Amino acid sequence: MSTALLEVRDLSCRFGGLMALDGVSFSVASGEIFGLIGPNGAGKTTLFNLVSGLTPPSSGSVIWRGAAITDLPPHRRNRLGLARTFQNLRLFDDLSVLDNLLVALERHSRSSSIDGLLCTARHRQAERQRREAAWQLLEELGLSALADRQAGTLAYGDRRRLEMARALGTDPALLLLDEPAAGLNPAEKEGLCALIQELRQRHRLTVMIIEHHVPLLMRLCDRMAVLDFGVRIALGSPNVVRRDPRVIAAYLGGDASGETP
Ligand SMILES: Nc1ncnc2c1ncn2[C@@H]1O[C@H](COP(=O)(O)OP(=O)(O)OP(=O)(O)O)[C@@H](O)[C@H]1O
Ligand SMILES: [Mg+2]
Structure with a gap:
Protein backbone atom coordinates (compact mmCIF):
# COMPACT_ATOMS: atom_id res chain seq x y z
CA MET A 1 0.00 0.00 0.00
CA SER A 2 1.31 3.44 -0.88
CA THR A 3 1.97 5.88 1.93
CA ALA A 4 2.93 8.70 -0.42
CA LEU A 5 2.42 12.13 1.05
CA LEU A 6 3.28 13.84 -2.21
CA GLU A 7 3.35 12.53 -5.71
CA VAL A 8 4.32 14.35 -8.87
CA ARG A 9 2.98 12.66 -11.93
CA ASP A 10 4.38 13.24 -15.41
CA LEU A 11 5.03 16.88 -14.56
CA SER A 12 6.19 19.20 -17.36
CA CYS A 13 6.84 22.91 -17.46
CA ARG A 14 7.62 24.80 -20.61
CA PHE A 15 8.95 28.37 -20.71
CA GLY A 16 8.65 29.39 -24.37
CA GLY A 17 10.96 27.06 -26.25
CA LEU A 18 12.57 25.67 -23.08
CA MET A 19 11.35 22.52 -21.37
CA ALA A 20 12.36 23.34 -17.78
CA LEU A 21 10.73 20.08 -16.63
CA ASP A 22 9.93 17.19 -18.89
CA GLY A 23 7.62 14.43 -17.68
CA VAL A 24 8.98 14.15 -14.14
CA SER A 25 7.37 11.58 -11.81
CA PHE A 26 8.18 10.39 -8.30
CA SER A 27 6.57 10.19 -4.91
CA VAL A 28 7.69 11.19 -1.44
CA ALA A 29 6.69 9.06 1.53
CA SER A 30 5.60 10.48 4.83
CA GLY A 31 8.57 11.07 7.12
CA GLU A 32 11.19 10.88 4.39
CA ILE A 33 14.00 13.31 3.75
CA PHE A 34 13.98 13.44 -0.03
CA GLY A 35 16.81 15.14 -1.91
CA LEU A 36 16.79 16.81 -5.27
CA ILE A 37 20.05 17.35 -7.08
CA GLY A 38 21.09 18.34 -10.57
CA PRO A 39 23.28 20.88 -12.34
CA ASN A 40 22.37 24.58 -12.53
CA GLY A 41 19.25 25.06 -14.63
CA ALA A 42 18.22 21.40 -14.30
CA GLY A 43 14.72 22.40 -13.15
CA LYS A 44 14.96 21.88 -9.38
CA THR A 45 13.51 25.23 -8.30
CA THR A 46 10.91 24.96 -11.07
CA LEU A 47 9.81 21.66 -9.57
CA PHE A 48 9.43 23.32 -6.14
CA ASN A 49 7.45 26.13 -7.79
CA LEU A 50 5.10 23.60 -9.33
CA VAL A 51 4.70 21.67 -6.08
CA SER A 52 4.08 24.81 -4.01
CA GLY A 53 1.75 26.28 -6.65
CA LEU A 54 3.74 29.35 -7.70
CA THR A 55 4.00 28.17 -11.31
CA PRO A 56 1.33 26.20 -13.17
CA PRO A 57 2.58 23.08 -14.93
CA SER A 58 2.23 22.76 -18.70
CA SER A 59 1.00 19.23 -18.06
CA GLY A 60 0.96 16.58 -15.37
CA SER A 61 -0.32 16.63 -11.83
CA VAL A 62 0.65 17.20 -8.22
CA ILE A 63 -1.01 14.78 -5.81
CA TRP A 64 -1.23 15.44 -2.05
CA ARG A 65 -2.33 12.56 0.18
CA GLY A 66 -3.93 10.92 -2.85
CA ALA A 67 -5.87 13.96 -4.14
CA ALA A 68 -4.88 16.27 -7.02
CA ILE A 69 -3.92 19.78 -5.89
CA THR A 70 -2.55 20.87 -9.26
CA ASP A 71 -5.07 23.72 -9.56
CA LEU A 72 -4.85 25.01 -6.00
CA PRO A 73 -3.15 28.37 -5.31
CA PRO A 74 -0.12 28.47 -2.99
CA HIS A 75 -1.98 29.63 0.14
CA ARG A 76 -4.42 26.72 -0.14
CA ARG A 77 -1.53 24.27 -0.46
CA ASN A 78 0.08 25.93 2.55
CA ARG A 79 -3.09 25.34 4.55
CA LEU A 80 -2.97 21.68 3.54
CA GLY A 81 0.51 21.40 5.01
CA LEU A 82 3.02 22.41 2.34
CA ALA A 83 5.60 25.05 3.21
CA ARG A 84 8.78 26.15 1.52
CA THR A 85 11.85 28.33 1.71
CA PHE A 86 13.29 30.21 -1.23
CA GLN A 87 16.67 30.01 -2.93
CA ASN A 88 16.69 33.84 -2.80
CA LEU A 89 15.56 34.53 0.73
CA ARG A 90 12.31 36.39 1.19
CA ASP A 171 2.95 23.96 10.90
CA PRO A 172 3.68 22.05 7.69
CA ALA A 173 3.65 18.32 7.04
CA LEU A 174 6.03 18.81 4.12
CA LEU A 175 8.86 21.32 4.19
CA LEU A 176 10.51 22.23 0.88
CA LEU A 177 14.01 23.65 1.34
CA ASP A 178 15.61 25.27 -1.70
CA GLU A 179 19.38 25.26 -1.15
CA PRO A 180 19.30 25.95 2.60
CA ALA A 181 23.05 25.35 2.89
CA ALA A 182 24.06 27.74 0.10
CA GLY A 183 26.64 30.24 1.33
CA LEU A 184 27.31 28.39 4.60
CA ASN A 185 30.79 27.31 5.68
CA PRO A 186 31.47 23.56 6.20
CA ALA A 187 30.81 23.68 9.96
CA GLU A 188 27.54 25.55 9.43
CA LYS A 189 26.53 23.02 6.77
CA GLU A 190 27.07 20.18 9.25
CA GLY A 191 25.06 22.07 11.86
CA LEU A 192 22.23 22.57 9.39
CA CYS A 193 22.23 18.89 8.53
CA ALA A 194 21.81 17.96 12.20
CA LEU A 195 19.15 20.64 12.63
CA ILE A 196 17.06 19.32 9.72
CA GLN A 197 17.16 15.82 11.19
CA GLU A 198 16.17 17.16 14.58
CA LEU A 199 13.31 19.20 13.14
CA ARG A 200 12.05 16.20 11.23
CA GLN A 201 11.76 14.27 14.48
CA ARG A 202 10.30 17.03 16.57
CA HIS A 203 7.76 18.29 14.02
CA ARG A 204 7.05 14.92 12.36
CA LEU A 205 8.13 16.46 9.08
CA THR A 206 8.63 15.19 5.62
CA VAL A 207 11.41 17.17 3.97
CA MET A 208 12.30 17.81 0.35
CA ILE A 209 15.65 19.48 -0.04
CA ILE A 210 17.55 20.91 -2.99
CA GLU A 211 21.28 21.06 -2.36
CA HIS A 212 24.38 21.26 -4.54
CA HIS A 213 26.66 19.82 -1.88
CA VAL A 214 26.24 16.19 -2.90
CA PRO A 215 28.08 14.48 0.00
CA LEU A 216 25.97 16.36 2.52
CA LEU A 217 22.78 15.47 0.72
CA MET A 218 23.75 11.83 0.42
CA ARG A 219 24.30 11.65 4.16
CA LEU A 220 21.08 13.45 4.95
CA CYS A 221 18.59 11.87 2.56
CA ASP A 222 16.64 8.64 2.62
CA ARG A 223 16.08 8.87 -1.12
CA MET A 224 16.82 11.31 -3.86
CA ALA A 225 16.00 12.22 -7.44
CA VAL A 226 18.45 13.61 -9.96
CA LEU A 227 17.34 16.06 -12.63
CA ASP A 228 19.27 16.93 -15.76
CA PHE A 229 17.86 19.30 -18.39
CA GLY A 230 14.41 18.91 -16.86
CA VAL A 231 14.47 15.12 -17.02
CA ARG A 232 14.56 12.78 -14.01
CA ILE A 233 17.64 10.69 -14.73
CA ALA A 234 17.84 8.79 -11.44
CA LEU A 235 15.78 7.99 -8.37
CA GLY A 236 16.51 5.96 -5.28
CA SER A 237 18.63 5.69 -2.17
CA PRO A 238 21.94 7.61 -2.11
CA ASN A 239 23.76 4.30 -2.58
CA VAL A 240 21.83 3.53 -5.74
CA VAL A 241 22.09 7.06 -7.10
CA ARG A 242 25.82 7.45 -6.54
CA ARG A 243 26.49 4.34 -8.67
CA ASP A 244 24.13 5.31 -11.49
CA PRO A 245 26.16 5.75 -14.70
CA ARG A 246 23.85 8.53 -15.96
CA VAL A 247 24.37 10.46 -12.75
CA ILE A 248 28.11 9.98 -12.90
CA ALA A 249 28.20 11.18 -16.50
CA ALA A 250 25.76 14.07 -16.11
CA TYR A 251 26.47 15.43 -12.70
CA LEU A 252 29.27 13.97 -10.70
CA GLY A 253 31.88 14.50 -13.39
CA GLY A 254 33.18 10.97 -13.37
CA ASP A 255 33.45 10.72 -9.58
CA ALA A 256 30.37 9.50 -7.77
CA SER A 257 32.27 8.53 -4.64
CA GLY A 258 30.36 11.06 -2.63
CA GLU A 259 33.18 13.61 -2.53
CA THR A 260 32.43 17.15 -3.60
CA PRO A 261 32.33 17.40 -7.40
N1 LIG B 1 10.01 32.06 -15.07
C1 LIG B 1 10.85 31.57 -15.96
N2 LIG B 1 10.83 31.98 -17.26
C2 LIG B 1 11.68 31.48 -18.18
N3 LIG B 1 12.60 30.54 -17.92
C3 LIG B 1 12.70 30.11 -16.67
C4 LIG B 1 11.83 30.59 -15.62
N4 LIG B 1 12.15 29.96 -14.47
C5 LIG B 1 13.16 29.11 -14.77
N5 LIG B 1 13.49 29.21 -16.08
C6 LIG B 1 14.51 28.43 -16.76
O1 LIG B 1 14.19 27.07 -16.52
C7 LIG B 1 15.38 26.31 -16.32
C8 LIG B 1 15.33 25.64 -14.97
O2 LIG B 1 15.48 26.64 -13.97
P1 LIG B 1 15.49 26.31 -12.42
O3 LIG B 1 15.58 27.61 -11.72
O4 LIG B 1 14.37 25.42 -12.12
O5 LIG B 1 16.86 25.50 -12.27
P2 LIG B 1 17.59 24.96 -10.97
O6 LIG B 1 17.80 23.50 -11.16
O7 LIG B 1 16.88 25.41 -9.76
O8 LIG B 1 19.00 25.69 -11.09
P3 LIG B 1 19.97 26.29 -9.93
O9 LIG B 1 20.74 25.12 -9.41
O10 LIG B 1 20.86 27.23 -10.68
O11 LIG B 1 19.12 26.97 -8.91
C9 LIG B 1 16.55 27.27 -16.49
O12 LIG B 1 17.01 27.19 -17.81
C10 LIG B 1 15.91 28.62 -16.21
O13 LIG B 1 16.59 29.64 -16.88
MG1 LIG C 1 17.30 26.64 -8.19
Whole structure:
Protein backbone atom coordinates (compact mmCIF):
# COMPACT_ATOMS: atom_id res chain seq x y z
CA MET A 1 0.00 0.00 0.00
CA SER A 2 1.31 3.44 -0.88
CA THR A 3 1.97 5.88 1.93
CA ALA A 4 2.93 8.70 -0.42
CA LEU A 5 2.42 12.13 1.05
CA LEU A 6 3.28 13.84 -2.21
CA GLU A 7 3.35 12.53 -5.71
CA VAL A 8 4.32 14.35 -8.87
CA ARG A 9 2.98 12.66 -11.93
CA ASP A 10 4.38 13.24 -15.41
CA LEU A 11 5.03 16.88 -14.56
CA SER A 12 6.19 19.20 -17.36
CA CYS A 13 6.84 22.91 -17.46
CA ARG A 14 7.62 24.80 -20.61
CA PHE A 15 8.95 28.37 -20.71
CA GLY A 16 8.65 29.39 -24.37
CA GLY A 17 10.96 27.06 -26.25
CA LEU A 18 12.57 25.67 -23.08
CA MET A 19 11.35 22.52 -21.37
CA ALA A 20 12.36 23.34 -17.78
CA LEU A 21 10.73 20.08 -16.63
CA ASP A 22 9.93 17.19 -18.89
CA GLY A 23 7.62 14.43 -17.68
CA VAL A 24 8.98 14.15 -14.14
CA SER A 25 7.37 11.58 -11.81
CA PHE A 26 8.18 10.39 -8.30
CA SER A 27 6.57 10.19 -4.91
CA VAL A 28 7.69 11.19 -1.44
CA ALA A 29 6.69 9.06 1.53
CA SER A 30 5.60 10.48 4.83
CA GLY A 31 8.57 11.07 7.12
CA GLU A 32 11.19 10.88 4.39
CA ILE A 33 14.00 13.31 3.75
CA PHE A 34 13.98 13.44 -0.03
CA GLY A 35 16.81 15.14 -1.91
CA LEU A 36 16.79 16.81 -5.27
CA ILE A 37 20.05 17.35 -7.08
CA GLY A 38 21.09 18.34 -10.57
CA PRO A 39 23.28 20.88 -12.34
CA ASN A 40 22.37 24.58 -12.53
CA GLY A 41 19.25 25.06 -14.63
CA ALA A 42 18.22 21.40 -14.30
CA GLY A 43 14.72 22.40 -13.15
CA LYS A 44 14.96 21.88 -9.38
CA THR A 45 13.51 25.23 -8.30
CA THR A 46 10.91 24.96 -11.07
CA LEU A 47 9.81 21.66 -9.57
CA PHE A 48 9.43 23.32 -6.14
CA ASN A 49 7.45 26.13 -7.79
CA LEU A 50 5.10 23.60 -9.33
CA VAL A 51 4.70 21.67 -6.08
CA SER A 52 4.08 24.81 -4.01
CA GLY A 53 1.75 26.28 -6.65
CA LEU A 54 3.74 29.35 -7.70
CA THR A 55 4.00 28.17 -11.31
CA PRO A 56 1.33 26.20 -13.17
CA PRO A 57 2.58 23.08 -14.93
CA SER A 58 2.23 22.76 -18.70
CA SER A 59 1.00 19.23 -18.06
CA GLY A 60 0.96 16.58 -15.37
CA SER A 61 -0.32 16.63 -11.83
CA VAL A 62 0.65 17.20 -8.22
CA ILE A 63 -1.01 14.78 -5.81
CA TRP A 64 -1.23 15.44 -2.05
CA ARG A 65 -2.33 12.56 0.18
CA GLY A 66 -3.93 10.92 -2.85
CA ALA A 67 -5.87 13.96 -4.14
CA ALA A 68 -4.88 16.27 -7.02
CA ILE A 69 -3.92 19.78 -5.89
CA THR A 70 -2.55 20.87 -9.26
CA ASP A 71 -5.07 23.72 -9.56
CA LEU A 72 -4.85 25.01 -6.00
CA PRO A 73 -3.15 28.37 -5.31
CA PRO A 74 -0.12 28.47 -2.99
CA HIS A 75 -1.98 29.63 0.14
CA ARG A 76 -4.42 26.72 -0.14
CA ARG A 77 -1.53 24.27 -0.46
CA ASN A 78 0.08 25.93 2.55
CA ARG A 79 -3.09 25.34 4.55
CA LEU A 80 -2.97 21.68 3.54
CA GLY A 81 0.51 21.40 5.01
CA LEU A 82 3.02 22.41 2.34
CA ALA A 83 5.60 25.05 3.21
CA ARG A 84 8.78 26.15 1.52
CA THR A 85 11.85 28.33 1.71
CA PHE A 86 13.29 30.21 -1.23
CA GLN A 87 16.67 30.01 -2.93
CA ASN A 88 16.69 33.84 -2.80
CA LEU A 89 15.56 34.53 0.73
CA ARG A 90 12.31 36.39 1.19
CA LEU A 91 12.48 38.07 4.59
CA PHE A 92 11.27 41.50 5.71
CA ASP A 93 14.71 43.06 6.15
CA ASP A 94 13.40 46.06 8.12
CA LEU A 95 11.49 43.98 10.64
CA SER A 96 12.98 42.28 13.67
CA VAL A 97 13.62 38.55 13.68
CA LEU A 98 10.67 38.03 16.03
CA ASP A 99 8.32 40.17 13.93
CA ASN A 100 9.32 38.31 10.76
CA LEU A 101 8.18 35.16 12.45
CA LEU A 102 5.01 36.67 13.97
CA VAL A 103 3.92 37.89 10.53
CA ALA A 104 4.22 34.35 9.17
CA LEU A 105 2.31 32.92 12.12
CA GLU A 106 -0.39 35.57 11.89
CA ARG A 107 -0.94 34.98 8.20
CA HIS A 108 -1.47 31.35 8.97
CA SER A 109 -3.68 31.78 12.02
CA ARG A 110 -7.43 31.51 11.75
CA SER A 111 -8.47 34.15 14.26
CA SER A 112 -10.79 36.58 12.45
CA SER A 113 -10.02 40.22 11.75
CA ILE A 114 -13.25 41.16 13.62
CA ASP A 115 -11.76 39.52 16.72
CA GLY A 116 -8.62 41.54 16.11
CA LEU A 117 -10.48 44.84 15.71
CA LEU A 118 -12.53 44.27 18.83
CA CYS A 119 -9.52 42.91 20.68
CA THR A 120 -11.61 40.06 22.05
CA ALA A 121 -10.42 37.57 24.62
CA ARG A 122 -10.15 35.02 21.82
CA HIS A 123 -7.89 37.37 19.87
CA ARG A 124 -5.70 38.07 22.89
CA GLN A 125 -5.35 34.38 23.56
CA ALA A 126 -4.46 33.67 19.91
CA GLU A 127 -1.89 36.46 20.07
CA ARG A 128 -0.37 35.00 23.23
CA GLN A 129 -0.20 31.54 21.65
CA ARG A 130 1.45 32.98 18.55
CA ARG A 131 4.11 34.65 20.64
CA GLU A 132 4.76 31.46 22.55
CA ALA A 133 5.00 29.48 19.31
CA ALA A 134 7.34 32.09 17.84
CA TRP A 135 9.68 31.99 20.85
CA GLN A 136 9.66 28.22 20.79
CA LEU A 137 10.67 28.20 17.11
CA LEU A 138 13.36 30.84 17.67
CA GLU A 139 14.71 28.65 20.44
CA GLU A 140 14.72 25.53 18.29
CA LEU A 141 16.47 27.28 15.45
CA GLY A 142 19.05 28.95 17.67
CA LEU A 143 17.74 32.45 16.99
CA SER A 144 16.27 33.54 20.32
CA ALA A 145 19.27 35.71 21.24
CA LEU A 146 18.73 37.55 17.96
CA ALA A 147 14.98 38.11 18.35
CA ASP A 148 15.24 41.92 18.42
CA ARG A 149 17.75 42.24 15.62
CA GLN A 150 16.66 43.61 12.24
CA ALA A 151 16.51 40.68 9.84
CA GLY A 152 18.51 42.64 7.26
CA THR A 153 21.52 42.79 9.60
CA LEU A 154 21.74 39.03 10.24
CA ALA A 155 24.56 36.80 9.08
CA TYR A 156 23.69 34.60 6.15
CA GLY A 157 23.26 31.38 8.09
CA ASP A 158 20.96 33.08 10.59
CA ARG A 159 18.86 34.48 7.74
CA ARG A 160 18.50 31.02 6.28
CA ARG A 161 17.40 29.60 9.62
CA LEU A 162 14.91 32.45 10.04
CA GLU A 163 13.38 31.53 6.70
CA MET A 164 13.08 27.96 7.91
CA ALA A 165 11.43 29.18 11.11
CA ARG A 166 8.90 31.18 9.08
CA ALA A 167 8.04 28.11 7.02
CA LEU A 168 7.80 25.93 10.14
CA GLY A 169 5.50 28.53 11.70
CA THR A 170 2.75 27.42 9.32
CA ASP A 171 2.95 23.96 10.90
CA PRO A 172 3.68 22.05 7.69
CA ALA A 173 3.65 18.32 7.04
CA LEU A 174 6.03 18.81 4.12
CA LEU A 175 8.86 21.32 4.19
CA LEU A 176 10.51 22.23 0.88
CA LEU A 177 14.01 23.65 1.34
CA ASP A 178 15.61 25.27 -1.70
CA GLU A 179 19.38 25.26 -1.15
CA PRO A 180 19.30 25.95 2.60
CA ALA A 181 23.05 25.35 2.89
CA ALA A 182 24.06 27.74 0.10
CA GLY A 183 26.64 30.24 1.33
CA LEU A 184 27.31 28.39 4.60
CA ASN A 185 30.79 27.31 5.68
CA PRO A 186 31.47 23.56 6.20
CA ALA A 187 30.81 23.68 9.96
CA GLU A 188 27.54 25.55 9.43
CA LYS A 189 26.53 23.02 6.77
CA GLU A 190 27.07 20.18 9.25
CA GLY A 191 25.06 22.07 11.86
CA LEU A 192 22.23 22.57 9.39
CA CYS A 193 22.23 18.89 8.53
CA ALA A 194 21.81 17.96 12.20
CA LEU A 195 19.15 20.64 12.63
CA ILE A 196 17.06 19.32 9.72
CA GLN A 197 17.16 15.82 11.19
CA GLU A 198 16.17 17.16 14.58
CA LEU A 199 13.31 19.20 13.14
CA ARG A 200 12.05 16.20 11.23
CA GLN A 201 11.76 14.27 14.48
CA ARG A 202 10.30 17.03 16.57
CA HIS A 203 7.76 18.29 14.02
CA ARG A 204 7.05 14.92 12.36
CA LEU A 205 8.13 16.46 9.08
CA THR A 206 8.63 15.19 5.62
CA VAL A 207 11.41 17.17 3.97
CA MET A 208 12.30 17.81 0.35
CA ILE A 209 15.65 19.48 -0.04
CA ILE A 210 17.55 20.91 -2.99
CA GLU A 211 21.28 21.06 -2.36
CA HIS A 212 24.38 21.26 -4.54
CA HIS A 213 26.66 19.82 -1.88
CA VAL A 214 26.24 16.19 -2.90
CA PRO A 215 28.08 14.48 0.00
CA LEU A 216 25.97 16.36 2.52
CA LEU A 217 22.78 15.47 0.72
CA MET A 218 23.75 11.83 0.42
CA ARG A 219 24.30 11.65 4.16
CA LEU A 220 21.08 13.45 4.95
CA CYS A 221 18.59 11.87 2.56
CA ASP A 222 16.64 8.64 2.62
CA ARG A 223 16.08 8.87 -1.12
CA MET A 224 16.82 11.31 -3.86
CA ALA A 225 16.00 12.22 -7.44
CA VAL A 226 18.45 13.61 -9.96
CA LEU A 227 17.34 16.06 -12.63
CA ASP A 228 19.27 16.93 -15.76
CA PHE A 229 17.86 19.30 -18.39
CA GLY A 230 14.41 18.91 -16.86
CA VAL A 231 14.47 15.12 -17.02
CA ARG A 232 14.56 12.78 -14.01
CA ILE A 233 17.64 10.69 -14.73
CA ALA A 234 17.84 8.79 -11.44
CA LEU A 235 15.78 7.99 -8.37
CA GLY A 236 16.51 5.96 -5.28
CA SER A 237 18.63 5.69 -2.17
CA PRO A 238 21.94 7.61 -2.11
CA ASN A 239 23.76 4.30 -2.58
CA VAL A 240 21.83 3.53 -5.74
CA VAL A 241 22.09 7.06 -7.10
CA ARG A 242 25.82 7.45 -6.54
CA ARG A 243 26.49 4.34 -8.67
CA ASP A 244 24.13 5.31 -11.49
CA PRO A 245 26.16 5.75 -14.70
CA ARG A 246 23.85 8.53 -15.96
CA VAL A 247 24.37 10.46 -12.75
CA ILE A 248 28.11 9.98 -12.90
CA ALA A 249 28.20 11.18 -16.50
CA ALA A 250 25.76 14.07 -16.11
CA TYR A 251 26.47 15.43 -12.70
CA LEU A 252 29.27 13.97 -10.70
CA GLY A 253 31.88 14.50 -13.39
CA GLY A 254 33.18 10.97 -13.37
CA ASP A 255 33.45 10.72 -9.58
CA ALA A 256 30.37 9.50 -7.77
CA SER A 257 32.27 8.53 -4.64
CA GLY A 258 30.36 11.06 -2.63
CA GLU A 259 33.18 13.61 -2.53
CA THR A 260 32.43 17.15 -3.60
CA PRO A 261 32.33 17.40 -7.40
N1 LIG B 1 10.01 32.06 -15.07
C1 LIG B 1 10.85 31.57 -15.96
N2 LIG B 1 10.83 31.98 -17.26
C2 LIG B 1 11.68 31.48 -18.18
N3 LIG B 1 12.60 30.54 -17.92
C3 LIG B 1 12.70 30.11 -16.67
C4 LIG B 1 11.83 30.59 -15.62
N4 LIG B 1 12.15 29.96 -14.47
C5 LIG B 1 13.16 29.11 -14.77
N5 LIG B 1 13.49 29.21 -16.08
C6 LIG B 1 14.51 28.43 -16.76
O1 LIG B 1 14.19 27.07 -16.52
C7 LIG B 1 15.38 26.31 -16.32
C8 LIG B 1 15.33 25.64 -14.97
O2 LIG B 1 15.48 26.64 -13.97
P1 LIG B 1 15.49 26.31 -12.42
O3 LIG B 1 15.58 27.61 -11.72
O4 LIG B 1 14.37 25.42 -12.12
O5 LIG B 1 16.86 25.50 -12.27
P2 LIG B 1 17.59 24.96 -10.97
O6 LIG B 1 17.80 23.50 -11.16
O7 LIG B 1 16.88 25.41 -9.76
O8 LIG B 1 19.00 25.69 -11.09
P3 LIG B 1 19.97 26.29 -9.93
O9 LIG B 1 20.74 25.12 -9.41
O10 LIG B 1 20.86 27.23 -10.68
O11 LIG B 1 19.12 26.97 -8.91
C9 LIG B 1 16.55 27.27 -16.49
O12 LIG B 1 17.01 27.19 -17.81
C10 LIG B 1 15.91 28.62 -16.21
O13 LIG B 1 16.59 29.64 -16.88
MG1 LIG C 1 17.30 26.64 -8.19
